[in-house]
Amino acid sequence: MGVLITPSMIGQVVISGLLAGSLYAMVALGLGLIFGVMRVLNVAHGPLLMMGAYTTFWLFQWIGLNPYLSLLVSMPLLFLVGVALQRFLVRRVVDAPELSSLLLTFGVSIALVNLAQLAFTSDLRSVEYLTGSFVVGPFALSKPRLATCAFAIAITVGAFVFLRSTRLGKAIRAVSQSREVAQVCGIDVQRIHLITFGLGSALAAAGGSLVAVMVAIQPEMGQVYTFKSFLVIVLGGAGNYPGALLGGLLLGLVEQMASLFLTSQVNEAVAYVLLVVVLLIRPTGLLKGRV
Amino acid sequence: MAPILEIRSVVKRFGGVAAVNGVSLALEPGRIYGLIGPNGSGKTTLFNCITGVDQADEGEILFKGRRIDGLKPHQIFHLGMGRTFQVIRVFPELTALENLLVVTTAGYAEAERRARELLALVKLERLAGEFAGNLSYGQQKLVEFIRVLMTDPEMILLDEPAAGVNRTLLNELLDAVRRLRDQGKTVLLVEHDMKVVMGLCETVFVLDHGEKLAEGAPGVIQADERVIEAYFGR
């Protein structure tokens, strides 16, 4: 410590926090949707993000595709992967004890990570596309972070509009509140499950494509996002989709603020400590939710 | 006589909706009470608040003069209040006997004696070693019922005891409940079957939209216009 903390440093931290938080929010929404609709905690969420990142990387590598355009590929692609996972694997354990779906998605996550290891090796990859920062007054806004935030916000807003206004989105919310009632109302719950898993995977993929520009890509990169997405769900309240947004922003802010005082090594543990603290105080999350 | 259970202006909200909206009840010991109301009236929520499964947002709940709102279910159980569930919750991979044994903290020999005694009471002794999950619906219902009695609680809450039960078994259950009352225990049951409620309960509480609509003897309640309206339409 012993560092003088100026208002502009705090401002910088807040901005960085919100930029990072928007990504967490989007990715967490994906996990939250799957959990809300099917009560399945998808441990493979991180690996799906990783697959999105690799998609962007290889497209950039082979045909020089703009990473942000690759969203148009990675999202639909992983949507289909998600649907396949649900159709062939997850569907069979949705009604089993929650233990089963946990173990199943855990197994899937191991398989996906090691498939990536076999296919791509554990060499670190990166997408050199956007570097540098805009300097606005005393603040430095990292360009890739800004772009990520912009797309994350756009996609998240799109997701919410979808959930609020379209018939499919409302059906998803209905199933997430009560499967029996939704069925009685004529909603094809199986179809909703397929679509939701696909959507959740697509959101993870979007996260992967966006971070591909900023971080090192390797098969195990996703695990930390699984955990942080989960943390965001706990912060925001399970089943509370707007809560996921707030939770994401909060996580981003807390992490950046912690980086003011702590070395980067210990930073990783910050998310964890936050989780334990929140669980001790309010196990149902900071906002209302169904644990 | 001091009431054994007092519910004072309890409010419980889910999201923006108040499932229970300022309900007050008082139960005297040694009587059978019924809690009825149309679907969504807040009966199960109130039950859950009493037994600690949910925490009331406002109000107080006193059992034997002591506040129990805020206590965890297992603590309330040990104070002398047991409950059964609307959807049967026996432990399927434990035998019928084991289902009963886990409940009490008494010594093993004592516990086993009491468990077999209760099983004999409902004529299930020969199924003591059978996995509860393999029993028929009616048998599971009985096991859940006697499981509550293992520690000889002073008050018993029954959540829809008549659901899915055939006439013979139902009569046995009702007789058992009357015998419990005769022993001085207090029973509160939530029930949809009006014949059961009217034939068994001494006092009936009616809930509607989370509020207490009426309270009184079965005959009085049956004739109450507001109750009829709540059930059959407005």
Add this chain to the structure above:
Amino acid sequence: MKRWFPVALGVLAVGLALYPLQATGYGIRVMLQLFMWIALAQSWNLISGLTGYVSFGHVVFFGTGAYASSILIVTLGWAWPLACLGGGVVAAGLALVIGWPCLRLKGPYFAIATLGLNEVLRVVVSYYEGLTGGGNGLSLPTLHASVEIYYAMGIVAAAVTAVTYVIVTSRFGLRLMTIREDEVAAEAMGIDTLRYKLYAFLLSAAAPGIVGGLSARDQGYIEPLSVFPLIMTITMIVMALFGGKGTIWGPVLGAAVLFAFQEVVWARFIYLHQLLFGAIIVGVVLLMPRGILGVLQQKYNLPRTI
């Protein structure tokens, strides 16, 4: 079943006790590791198989025990048997600290909470460099004690199995199982589920702690990556699942079978190996969620003491 089983067990025990007298160093090492995996799989079974609260970070107790006992040896000069027991105690202490807040959560939440635990411990170990040697690892004074450690591991494996037997046949064990069967009903029936979960968690952490210490002593050197690897948790889980979680001998069976598998495949094809483990987990969950012994138990109506 009842008569010849204890006899067979006794014969096996004698055989294993005499084994080092005519085995090669390599053979002893292999068996020593098998005992270790039995202890680990059994321990995971204690919390995850009995209570249904899946722990995805169980290797954290192994690593904690490894570091705690190694530090006791290096900085305080303790003899290794005592130090390893100390490792077990520290691991159990960690379980208490983590379990107290996290076991209040419903199952899936607890599982993910344990997932991140590994990362935190690895960070903690790197941070307290002075004590733990940080990223450079910690070296123990040279000692050739493979045979003694073989016996120690064997004793721990046997002990955990015995403890599992005692638990499964007691009311304590029944109560743990009610948590798995229906936690809401268990609470309503007066069972303080938090306390029971905590006991199970503590018990499930002790053996990995001891075994971690023993393994560290045998290797003579540890570093964060070697004692906190995710693959160890995965392996523990696969072994217990495959053999039959919630049973007594299931983890032993699973450990034996998959350890043999591991010896053959691992060295040559690491990622394929892990991939296969992931596939086995998926396969077991979908096709035989109760594991081999669980399936046999159901089919032939075997007692719970299998």
